[in-house]
Amino acid sequence: MGCNLRDLASPVSIQMSDLAGQRVAVDAFLTAYQFITSLRARGEGKDGTYLRDSNGRPVSHLMGFLDRSAKLIEAGIDPVFVFDGRPHELKFETLAGRKERRVNAMQKWEAAIEAEDWKAADKLGAQVVSYTPEMVQETQQMLDLLGISWIEAPMEAEGAASVWCRQGLVAGVASQDWDVLLYGSPVMVRNLTSHGSKKFGRVITAERIILADLLKEHDITHEQLVDLGIMVGTDFHPGIRGIGPKTGLKLIKEHGTIEAVCEAKEKDVPERLDEIRELFLNHPVSGELPASGVTDEDGLRQFLIDERDFSERRVDRALERMKGAGRMRTKGQSTLFDF
DSSP, rough: OOOOOGGGGOOOOEGGGGGGTTTTEEEEEHHHHHHHHHHHHSTTOSSSSSOOOSSSBBOOHHHHHHHHHHHHHTTTOEEEEEEEOOOOOOGGHHHHHHHHHHHHHHHHHHHHHTOHHHHHHHHHHHHHHHOOHHHHHHHHHHHHHHHOOEOOOOSHHHHHHHHHTTTTTSSSSEOSSSHOOOOOHHHEEEEEGTOEETTTTEEEEEEEEHHHHHHHHOOOHHHHHHHHHHHHHHHTOOOTTTHHHHHHHHHHHHHSHHHHHHHTTOOOOTTTTHHHHHHSSSSSOOOOOOOOOOOHHHHHHHIEEEEEEOOHHHHEEEEEHHHHTOOOEEETTTOOOOO
């Protein structure tokens, strides 16, 4: 999840309609994890992991992307889902830590299943699910059938998306990862794909964070924000012990750079510092953003209803939303996306 800058940001609640007519890059992997950790088999005799079809294949990710992406389209938003590419070697330690935590959780989950402790299995289920390469391919296949664009980034999805936002190719980056701001996206949107849902009895609303406003509020530059993030801790560096967002902000405003802070506080300068900065300030991108299309109704029905046991009602609901937004082609009829 990168660097937590929540304490420094001043998000503004927005409605989906505020983004109508705009193209928004969506962090696909974090979105997928929202779906697979919330749409789970829960209750007595349930293992707490994915909802599955009659062949035992996970379908939580497909349910989530179908419902939420159709809602975005209905609201007039044109999403482009961005998938992570190959991680930089500096992230390997972070990924290894995540894998170790999942392995530990898996051992506890298996013990809970063996003991038929369904309450414990439910709690641990969210920690053992993963978004596999097969699930990624299935998601991309369904998005193609929906006519919703997606692209694989050369490295970090939120990094590439932020560059596209700086270039004006998208109006914002939808992600829960605060690193979006370190990558320099002018606009970050949180909670977009969970807008309107409930969590702990509270209705979730989308939030917009403007990078320029954050920098102005704290009187720092983007480069200083990157240094602050590295001190707090990112996927590429664990951070400097004892420095959180508020302390880091005070230190960076007083001393200007990480090197100066480390000299003043007698701390070691992070290894490969310039390399980490470069990943945030000039993240790699490649290729052109794909164009949006129209829904292949027959193909979608076959994929979801015939092959994945989706109810007709669920698929019909998504199709009606696509049709209402002009993203469905009926026989003999052209759409905006044909021109």
